[in-house]
Every structure is written in C-alpha cells, then in structure tokens.
Amino acid sequence: MIEFKKVSFAYETGKEVIRDLSFTIRGGEAVGLIGANGAGKSTVMKLLLGLLFGEGEIISAGLRLDKANLPLIRRKTGFILQDSDDQMFMPTVYDDMMFAPLNYGMTKEEAERRVDEVLERLELQALKHSYNHKLSGGEKKMAAIATILAMEPETILMDEPTAALDPYNRRLIIRRINGLSQTKLIASHDLDMILDTCERVILLSEGRIAADGKAEEVLRDKALLEANHLELPLSLSRR
Amino acid sequence: MNKMEKALAELGTMDELSARKSSIHSLHAGAKLLVTVAYIVIVMSFHKYDLSGLIPMLLWPVLLFQISGIPVRTCFYKLRIVLPLVMAVGLFNPFFDREIILRVGSLSVSGGVISMLTLMLKGVLCLMASFLLVATTPFDRICAALRAVHFPKTLVTLLLLTYRYVGVLTRELAVMTEAYHLRAPGQKGIHISAWGSFLGQLLLRSMDRAQEIYAAMLLRGYDREFRYAAERRFAMKDVAYTLIGVSLFLLLRFVNVSGLLGSLFVR
Incomplete structure (x- = not known):
C-alpha cells in the first residue's frame, strides 16, 4: 500500500513542485501517473523511495517513510529508471541481477536460483551472461525489469518504461507489465501504454491532483487532457 | 566508422x-x-x-x-x-x-x-x-579477485564503474561531436573556442548520470561494498x-x- 498525506516538496530553488498531495494506492493496484513535463511525476517517485524528503506523511510498502524504515521500504520497492543504462551499472545482466539479492543477505546459491527463475519467467535466459553495454534498448529495458524482479518487491515504480522503444519492444514490455502481480505505479507520457496497463490514473498538474479515477474515464476526457498538455490516447481517439 | x-x-x-x-x-x-x-x-x-x-x-x-x-x-x-x-x-x-x-x-x-x-x-x-x-x-571477475586480495574497495568500484560506463560516455561524446559537426560543416576537429563548453557539457551530463546511478545502487541495497557473484x-x-x-x-x-x-x- 502507498499513501501520500498532504505531502509538499520544494527544490532548493524554492519552487514548490508538490503541493499538499494526498492519495492512496491499494495493494495490487496498477496506477498510472500522468501529467505534463514538470508536473511532479518523477518527484513523487523519488519521494516514495526516500531519495527526496518533503513535508507531510508518506506510507510506502505499509511503513511510514522515515530514515529508520528506509532500508526496509527500499527493499520492498523496486524502481525501474527511465534510462536503463543508469539502472544496469554492473558489467553483465547476471551480475546486475545478483546485486540486490546479495546485498540483502542471500547466499550465492539462493540468489542464483532466484535469478534463474526470473530470467525463465521473462524468457530472458539467453541474456544471462550478456554484457549490459552490448544490449539493445529493448533488451536493456527487459533486463532492467528482471533486475528489479530479482528483489521480489511488493511495489514496483516505473519511470517512462516504454520511452525510446520500438513498437515490438513496447508491446513486449506492456505484456510483461501486465504479467506482474505487484502494486504498480507507472509514470509516463505514453497514455496508450497507461491505458493498457493501469486500471486507475492520477493526473498531476503543478504538483497537485487534477484528476484521479478509472483510466478509461480520465483518459477519455479530451478537454482535461488538453488543458494539461496531453492528448487523447491513439486507441481512444479512433473509437 | x-x-x-x-x-x-x-x-x-x-x-x-x-x-x-x-x-x-x-x-x-x-x-x-x-x-x-x-x-x-x-x-x-x-x-x-x-x-x-x-x-x-x-x-x-x-x-x-x-x-x-x-x-x-x-x-x-x-x-x-x-x-x-x-x-x-x-x-x-x-x-x-x-x-x-x-x-x-x-x-x-x-x-x-x-x-x-x-x-x-x-x-x-x-x-x-x-x-x-x-x-x-x-572484468567483473578481475574486480572480484582484486577485492579478495583486499585491494581498496573504492578503487575497485571505480575501476568497475569506469569499465561499465566508458562506453556510455564515449557514445555521448560521439553524439555531441556529431551534433557539432552537423552545425560546423567542413571544420576539422572541434574549434578551441568550443572546448570549454564541450567538456563542461560532458561533465554535467556525467554528473547527472552519476547521481542516477548512485540512486539506482542505493535502491538495491548498496552499502559501499560490492558483492561479486561471478567467481x-x-x-x-x-x-x-x-x-x-x-x-x-x-x-x-x-x-x-x-x-x-x-x-x-x-x-
């Protein structure tokens, strides 16, 4: 479960990017976080992970977000970054996937079992010993998801998971996201992908909630989307 | 090429x-x-x-x-x-x-x-x-071996990350160079007057990336010690x-x- 209770945050420049934000995400829910550039989507993610601290109260993975709970919250929360090169910092996919389980005290054998299981589930066995810098964009994104799944997180946060992917890989990522049973919060401008993967959408505007509701309802509201520098998803505009 | x-x-x-x-x-x-x-x-x-x-x-x-x-x-x-x-x-x-x-x-x-x-x-x-x-x-095995013989962890981590990111940095440099030449046709190399901003940009990009990477490491339990799995x-x-x-x-x-x-x- 994720809960924001009257959370505000300002960067050092003094500009408040999150203002009195409150929302709740139930366990197992898939929620899309949308909004124009600078609306505060990435900041919400960083606040949830304790990479930034603001005012108000945040409950993440059922725990109150403070310095004492931070290691446990981070252990239970996987974050898929927009740029997979930033996420995949070890030389090979295998090393990257082993990184978190080993850091969290698993033995090498246990961690390896988990890595193999995740690779099999995502049909990525062929990439196991590949060098990260040699992977294609789509492979890198899939491998990044695999590294996070190897942590067995309760909640998965994704920042633009389909950015810079070709249509085939985009479809593949959507399929994989739909196959994940965890609580998901997905920040993206790809509204078609949000429609395909999320049952609920939160629309942010200047750090506040402009809309929160069923994905189909929010994403069908042309006037609301246009007022927030967004457009109707292609699949809805055709209907 | x-x-x-x-x-x-x-x-x-x-x-x-x-x-x-x-x-x-x-x-x-x-x-x-x-x-x-x-x-x-x-x-x-x-x-x-x-x-x-x-x-x-x-x-x-x-x-x-x-x-x-x-x-x-x-x-x-x-x-x-x-x-x-x-x-x-x-x-x-x-x-x-x-x-x-x-x-x-x-x-x-x-x-x-x-x-x-x-x-x-x-x-x-x-x-x-x-x-x-x-x-x-x-390379990761060499790093693991260096740590096993108690080579300083900061140095080994630096080596490992340099190896991983030298390609990414080179690619960024290649993109910047290409962008420069597209707007400075016929020019050989990069003019000395652009060196400062060129390197500055690269440094800023590298710093941004370094912050993201560090965050990614922290979020996966990094506690200043790399645990190598390969060996x-x-x-x-x-x-x-x-x-x-x-x-x-x-x-x-x-x-x-x-x-x-x-x-x-x-x-």
Whole structure:
C-alpha cells in the first residue's frame, strides 16, 4: 500500500513542485501517473523511495517513510529508471541481477536460483551472461525489469518504461507489465501504454491532483487532457 | 566508422576475447591475477644489464597465447598506443651509460644500449602479461579477485564503474561531436573556442548520470561494498596453475637458463 498525506516538496530553488498531495494506492493496484513535463511525476517517485524528503506523511510498502524504515521500504520497492543504462551499472545482466539479492543477505546459491527463475519467467535466459553495454534498448529495458524482479518487491515504480522503444519492444514490455502481480505505479507520457496497463490514473498538474479515477474515464476526457498538455490516447481517439 | 565508434568496437573486442573458452579462460581470476602480479614483480627484479636472463621470461606469455588462443597480433594492436611510451623509457640510456660491457665480434656494445633493451623488454613483457590477464578474464571477475586480495574497495568500484560506463560516455561524446559537426560543416576537429563548453557539457551530463546511478545502487541495497557473484571457489587446477607459474618464474629468475643452453651448444 502507498499513501501520500498532504505531502509538499520544494527544490532548493524554492519552487514548490508538490503541493499538499494526498492519495492512496491499494495493494495490487496498477496506477498510472500522468501529467505534463514538470508536473511532479518523477518527484513523487523519488519521494516514495526516500531519495527526496518533503513535508507531510508518506506510507510506502505499509511503513511510514522515515530514515529508520528506509532500508526496509527500499527493499520492498523496486524502481525501474527511465534510462536503463543508469539502472544496469554492473558489467553483465547476471551480475546486475545478483546485486540486490546479495546485498540483502542471500547466499550465492539462493540468489542464483532466484535469478534463474526470473530470467525463465521473462524468457530472458539467453541474456544471462550478456554484457549490459552490448544490449539493445529493448533488451536493456527487459533486463532492467528482471533486475528489479530479482528483489521480489511488493511495489514496483516505473519511470517512462516504454520511452525510446520500438513498437515490438513496447508491446513486449506492456505484456510483461501486465504479467506482474505487484502494486504498480507507472509514470509516463505514453497514455496508450497507461491505458493498457493501469486500471486507475492520477493526473498531476503543478504538483497537485487534477484528476484521479478509472483510466478509461480520465483518459477519455479530451478537454482535461488538453488543458494539461496531453492528448487523447491513439486507441481512444479512433473509437 | 568514426573514431568514437572505433573505440567502442575495440572495447567490445576485449569482451569477446575474455568470453572465449579455453583452459586459461576457465581458471579462477584470483589465480591469474596472482600469477600476473608475480610475473611482473619478477620481470621487474632483473638487473638492468641482465638482458639474456630476461629473454627466457618470454616463454610464459608465448605459452599463454598458445593455450588461450588469443592472437599475438591483437595484443600488439591493442597496445600500440602504450608501447611507444614504454619503448621511450630507456631511450636516453645509451647517451649516459657509455661503458662498454659486451663485445660481439668487432662490435662493442655499451651498458646504456643493454639497459635500454632490458628496460624495453621489461615493459613489453609486463604489458603482455597484463593484456593476457584482461583478455582471458571477464572484468567483473578481475574486480572480484582484486577485492579478495583486499585491494581498496573504492578503487575497485571505480575501476568497475569506469569499465561499465566508458562506453556510455564515449557514445555521448560521439553524439555531441556529431551534433557539432552537423552545425560546423567542413571544420576539422572541434574549434578551441568550443572546448570549454564541450567538456563542461560532458561533465554535467556525467554528473547527472552519476547521481542516477548512485540512486539506482542505493535502491538495491548498496552499502559501499560490492558483492561479486561471478567467481567460484579455488579448485585444484587453479592451485596448480599458480604453483607452476610462480615456480617457473623463480626458476627463470634464479637459474641462468640462457647460460645453460648456451653452454650446451658451445661444448
């Protein structure tokens, strides 16, 4: 479960990017976080992970977000970054996937079992010993998801998971996201992908909630989307 | 292919070499690291005039090239930038040390020439040994081995991340260079007036990336210690390799093999 209770945050420049934000995400829910550039989507993610601290109260993975709970919250929360090169910092996919389980005290054998299981589930066995810098964009994104799944997180946060992917890989990522049973919060401008993967959408505007509701309802509201520098998803505009 | 792409391709070649299969590749990285360090230390310990004693040390890299299947040509191609520097180290010795210490027929050879050749050979041997280590061992395993022998963790982490991100940085540099040339057609290189902003941009990009990477590491339980997964335990073959290697180096160092061989023929 994720809960924001009257959370505000300002960067050092003094500009408040999150203002009195409150929302709740139930366990197992898939929620899309949308909004124009600078609306505060990435900041919400960083606040949830304790990479930034603001005012108000945040409950993440059922725990109150403070310095004492931070290691446990981070252990239970996987974050898929927009740029997979930033996420995949070890030389090979295998090393990257082993990184978190080993850091969290698993033995090498246990961690390896988990890595193999995740690779099999995502049909990525062929990439196991590949060098990260040699992977294609789509492979890198899939491998990044695999590294996070190897942590067995309760909640998965994704920042633009389909950015810079070709249509085939985009479809593949959507399929994989739909196959994940965890609580998901997905920040993206790809509204078609949000429609395909999320049952609920939160629309942010200047750090506040402009809309929160069923994905189909929010994403069908042309006037609301246009007022927030967004457009109707292609699949809805055709209907 | 521009210079940056070539550099990236070369980086890829090293990965391909280290991913090959041979009995040398399959050895524990720690064993290879220990033997390489022992080799370098012993090569460096030869006296500056002991050229004939040093020559048999060539045996080891030749053996490794043969067994691992790494082409010698690739080694010298990769080392083409460093080799001239190594060669230049002893270049002035013949001018300072003119004492004649060897006569070959009517030809007098000064100590300076011998010490120059010895220094050059030492440099080449050490470079070959280092190249063979990197070409037969994946980089993460070398890092794991370095940590196992208590090499400072900050340095090892730096090495590992540099290796991982040198390609990404080169690609960014390639994109920036291309963007520059598209707006400065016909210009050779980058004009000096743009160097500052060019490097500044690269630095800012690198800093942004570094922050993201650090966040990604923290979010996956990083506590200032990399836990390497790649290495197995030391096996008998690793112990045997280490013992054979170090014993051979000591033998070549303390027994005058060249002299012995020479005396066989002279008799």
